[in-house]
Amino acid sequence: MKKPELLVTPKSVDHIKALIEAGADAFVIGEQKFGLRLAGEFNVNDVEQATTIIHEAGKKVYVAVNAIFHNDRLDDLDDYLKDMQRIGVDALLFGDPAVVMAVRELGITIPLHWNPETIATNWFQVNYWNERGAKRAVLARELSLDEVVEIKENANAEIEVQVHGMTAMFQSKRSLLGNYFLYRDEVMEIENRKENKNMFLHDKERKNKYPIYEDLNGTHIFSPNDMCLIDELTELFEAGIDSLKFDGVLQTEGYITTVTNCYRQAIDAYFDNGEDAYDEMKDELLEKIEEIQPAIRPLDTGFIFKETVY
Amino acid sequence: MLQLIENEKIRKVVNGKRVITKKPELLAPAGSLEKLKVAVHYGADAVFIGGQEFGLRSNADNFSIEEMREGVEFANKYGAVVYVTTNIFAHNENMDGLEEYLQAIEGAGVKGIIVADPLIIETCRRVAPKLEIHLSTQQSLSNWKAVKYWKQEGLHRVVLAREVGAEEMLKMKQEVDIEIEAFVHGAMCIAYSGRCVLSNHMTARDSNRGGCCQSCRWDYDLYENVGGEEKALFNEGDAPFAMSPKDLKLIESIPHMIELGIDSLKVEGRMKSIHYIATVISVYRKVIDAYCADPDNFKIKKEWLEELDRCANRATASAFFEGEPSYKQQMFGFHAPKMKWDFAGLVLDYDQTTNMVTLQQRNYFKPGDTIEFFGPEIDSFKMEVGQIWDEEGQEIEVANHPLQIVKFKVDRPLFKFNMMRKENK
Structure with missing residues (x-):
């Protein structure tokens, strides 16, 4: 059996070095003008520098160009794609078909990963986008384990699944926080908090707290819990999932590094020493994560063991 | 421009x-x-x-x-x-x-x-x-x-x-x-659209398969987290955060x-x-x-x-x-329903010789109410309802049964599918 890739989201160029130490195999970076909800902001120079470091370590770097594009960003997208080609990153994450078009027009040879988040829900779509150039599909977080496994069994592309971190639930083009402060005639509050990503919505009925922030792409709202599958990885290993992702958006560098290392240990235990070795250590790894887990962010297993109705 | x-x-x-x-x-x-x-x-x-x-x-x-x-x-x-x-x-x-x-x-x-x-x-x-x-x-x-x-x-x-x-x-x-x-x-x-799964996460109903529970229409309280301290970003009496x-x-x-x-x-x-x-x-x-x-x-x-x-x-x-x-x-804040007129009836038939409309009741109305008829064949007009009869020809004081068939006099011609609305006071 092939070891799955451990994919993480660094916050800075320096952070990448720590994450290589901690055992990450691959990295998602980029900037908000082209990519959605990134853990860190990396301009083109940063990407170039990061790529050098990552490639020297024999690891992979993927750049997010998965924004929902409007006409006004298409010209800049072309330039950006050419920059990425020159730098030689290992993959481009996309959701918008405009990226597929631009890549074809410009003769970009970087592999594509299809990552539209919420709508990647069945294996037919995976194969559809594979025929149009996607080497990998990143599945929606709102799928059950059975659905994930069935997709992998029928997919012609690599499959990436999130195993840890929060889930983006919502993207509006509107400035929802700004509008709330404007409505209350508190323009200063917007200025004071523009760069802060520490706000949340309290849902009293469900006792949930949903992180919320604004950027170039609009307003983003996140799940109240952090997904954590550190002790539930066996079936994903057996299914042969190609990449396990830890999305570190809105987490600290220290947290991301520690959690990355826990997943490294889990993957190595299973693949180097067998299922029993993993079973023996998984509770300990979970405890380790629980120790550093922020009180405001309960852990759960996402939709892996939860069905949705409609 | x-x-x-x-x-x-x-x-x-x-x-x-x-x-x-x-x-x-x-x-x-x-x-x-x-x-x-x-x-x-x-x-x-x-x-x-x-x-x-x-x-x-x-x-x-x-x-x-x-x-x-x-x-x-x-x-x-x-x-x-x-x-x-x-x-x-x-x-x-x-x-x-x-x-x-x-x-x-x-x-x-x-x-x-x-x-x-x-x-x-x-x-x-x-x-x-x-x-x-x-x-x-x-x-x-x-x-x-x-x-x-x-x-x-x-x-x-x-x-x-x-x-x-x-x-x-x-x-x-x-x-x-x-x-x-x-x-x-x-x-x-x-x-x-398509990029919202609030409903999935809040109520386990899949928005992209028709289960959307419209969580975006609910009210929330906005806080900030300052070094583990939760600080409310609203004052007593402020309208809650809303994204409707x-x-x-x-x-x-x-x-x-x-x-x-x-x-x-x-x-x-x-x-x-x-x-x-x-x-x-x-x-x-x-x-x-x-x-x-x-x-x-x-x-x-x-x-x-x-x-x-x-x-x-x-x-x-x-x-x-x-x-x-x-x-x-x-x-934001409290929003009262704005509807000024209620749908009150659907025209099934109109008798040119007796000027009598046959109407399917869709909302409570009674003699004396101000109503309005509209439809593609007519110019909208308002009138006051006179006597009302039921299907058997019995005079009734009020049309209060949903889908009840009633008749009353209307001086101007009406056509099937014309509608009657009632001012909401």
């Missing part, structure tokens, strides 16, 4: 007078067979309906294949067409039965499907090639290059994301030769959309009443017809705008068509 697209397909000059040669389709929602008939009768060129599978709005009545066939026959008599929404993002388990379903829709005479998932696009092309394929707004289509992508994939039409503005539509039309459908009226998502958008209303932008060459103007609302559909469709019908007949002397009439307000139960705004929406296009 109207932006004109240079295109002789949209307009020409006849005897020194400009006329619009490309009239856009007026597309209405129809949650049931009755609503379909009303929409077509009141002037829709096309209706979109939901079937019993593969569509969003799992709470709507939705059509059986037999009802679709009947709906298509009714619509075709008026020269109108029917589209079926099959716009879920499927999970693996939803793949079963898709081929048979699409073939049945095709067999019922439906013109096209509105679809988001490539699974359904590709399956339709393979098993039901006579159906047109329209890309749903669930694909958040926001730029001309993506429009070009779907054109190359062989789609007949794209429905744009609701976040697309006039200038962006102009560029899409210039760059790509494909039919464009845009929303003009009704409730809308505040998120990019005002409903879309682009009645005054219709001329601009026509000049841009938008192919289909879409009204949202498969869950709305026949009164709502009749009112909205008839007003948009009048505006489109008046503008196309004489664009240079067109002026929107105050009475059209007032008429449209009669069925509005929420505040309205222009959203992204006219530029980025401000906070004034959202609903």
Whole structure:
């Protein structure tokens, strides 16, 4: 059996070095003008520098160009794609078909990963986008384990699944926080908090707290819990999932590094020493994560063991 | 300022007078067979309906294949067409039965499907090639290059994301030769459609398969987290954080959309009443017809705008068509229902010799109430209700049974499908 890739989201160029130490195999970076909800902001120079470091370590770097594009960003997208080609990153994450078009027009040879988040829900779509150039599909977080496994069994592309971190639930083009402060005639509050990503919505009925922030792409709202599958990885290993992702958006560098290392240990235990070795250590790894887990962010297993109705 | 697209397909000059040669389709929602008939009768060129599978709005009545066939026959008599929404993002388990379903829709005479998932696009092309394929707004289509992508994939039409503005539509039309459908009226998502799973996370109901519980319409409290301390960002008595958008209303932008060459103007609302559909469709019908007949002397009439307000139960705004929406296009704080008129009855028959209307009751009314009749064949008029009789000819003091058949005297002629509304005091 092939070891799955451990994919993480660094916050800075320096952070990448720590994450290589901690055992990450691959990295998602980029900037908000082209990519959605990134853990860190990396301009083109940063990407170039990061790529050098990552490639020297024999690891992979993927750049997010998965924004929902409007006409006004298409010209800049072309330039950006050419920059990425020159730098030689290992993959481009996309959701918008405009990226597929631009890549074809410009003769970009970087592999594509299809990552539209919420709508990647069945294996037919995976194969559809594979025929149009996607080497990998990143599945929606709102799928059950059975659905994930069935997709992998029928997919012609690599499959990436999130195993840890929060889930983006919502993207509006509107400035929802700004509008709330404007409505209350508190323009200063917007200025004071523009760069802060520490706000949340309290849902009293469900006792949930949903992180919320604004950027170039609009307003983003996140799940109240952090997904954590550190002790539930066996079936994903057996299914042969190609990449396990830890999305570190809105987490600290220290947290991301520690959690990355826990997943490294889990993957190595299973693949180097067998299922029993993993079973023996998984509770300990979970405890380790629980120790550093922020009180405001309960852990759960996402939709892996939860069905949705409609 | 109207932006004109240079295109002789949209307009020409006849005897020194400009006329619009490309009239856009007026597309209405129809949650049931009755609503379909009303929409077509009141002037829709096309209706979109939901079937019993593969569509969003799992709470709507939705059509059986037999009802679709009947709906298509009714619509075709008026020269109108029917589209079926099959716009879920499927999970693996939803793949079963898709081929048979699409073939049945095709067999019922439906013109096209509105679809988001490539699974359904590709399956339709393979098993039901006579159906047109329209890309749903669930694909958040926001730029001309993506429009070009779907054109190359062989789609007949794209429905744009609701976040697309006039200038962006102009560029899409210039760059790509494909039919464009845009929303003009009704409730809308505040998120990019398809990119919201609040409902999944809050209530385990899948929004992209029709289970949306409308979490975006709820109130929340906004806090900030400062070093582990939770600090409220509101004071006692402040309106809570809300993300509910005002409903879309682009009645005054219709001329601009026509000049841009938008192919289909879409009204949202498969869950709305026949009164709502009749009112909205008839007003948009009048505006489109008046503008196309004489664009240079067109002026929107105050009475059209007032008429449209009669069925509005929420505040309205222009959203992204006219530029980025401000906070004034959202609903904050307490919002009382705005409806000034209630739908009170549907005309079944009118006897010219006795001046007696036969009406199906849709809301409580009694002698002395001020009511208004409207419909495509008549000019709206108000009157006071006199004596009322039931089906057996017994005089009644009040019409208070839903769907009860009643009769009373109306001096002016009425026609089947005309509607009666009552002022809400």
